[in-house]
Amino acid sequence: MTDRIDDVHAGTTERASRTQRDILEVAIAEFAANGYAGARVDEIAARTRTTKRMIYYYFGSKEGLYLAVLERAYAQIRLVERGIRIDSLSPTEALRRLAEATYVHHTTHPEFIQLVSIENIHRAEHLRRSETVMRENVTAITLLEEVIDRGVEEGAFRDDVDALDVHMVISAYACFHVANRHTFQAIFDRDMLAPELQDSHRRLIGDMVVATMTGSRG
Incomplete structure (x- = not known):
């Protein structure tokens, strides 16, 4: 049972890391193209198929x-x-x-x-x-x-x-x-x-x- 819980936790952690990497890749392009003020978090969320709330959960703001x-x-x-x-x-x-x-x-x-x-x-x-x-x-x-x-x-x-x-x-x-x-x-x-x-x-x-x-x- 412990091994199974560990596997689930490892899988969840890997998915979270992958999601953060995907967000960062899209965010790099968005900020580079539009600057800090012009970049839209909503656009980053849409292009990564996640939510603005999830982005703020990972990165704070x-x-x-x-x-x-x-x-x-x-x-x-x-x-x-x-x-x-x-x-x-x-x-x-x-x-x-x-x-x-x-x-x-x-x-x-x-x-x-x-x-x-x-x-x-x-x-x-x-x-x-x-x-x-x-x-x-x-x-x-x-x-x-x-x-x-x-x-x-x-x-x-x-x-x-x-x-x-x-x-x-x-x-x-x-x-x-x-x-x-x-x-x-x-x-x-x-x-x-x-x-x-x-x-x-x-x-x-x-x-x-x-x-x-x-x-x-x-």
Whole structure:
């Protein structure tokens, strides 16, 4: 009897987790498309075949759902970074892999860039309330610090550029492709996310960052 109760409980827990994941996937698209103010919880409920009441049961409020969306969006890129075995790579190759992986993630997850843009409009007032995002994002810098410190010790990297500078350069390049895609195409007639350009653009950010860290000071 105990085993049967445990099985039922496990099944219920798994269904609840699956429902929350489904809600978050739809909510990411809704908030990215319409912003915090414009997003409708009723629309999210309808698209997930659940109820507004159930969403509030899981996430507490619209803001609670939005914070969960931000946490999930940032967790995905941090997971990509942690998946790179930097300890088995040379500093130069590890830096290149981190830069290229960030580019691939950002250009294949445009909703992430849209959410970041929305938070910038709101001066990051919601993001600052998430201890999870603040804690998780530290790893983006610590990974780069580890790679850069190793490269400096080996004499491969310059020692006057810090991890935050490198992170900024990588993020700026990757975000630009998504955030400015349509205006850039209208002005220059080039779609920066065209499939035939992705390999060269991915290699370019790797080349840029490696060249910066291995080049001489200006």
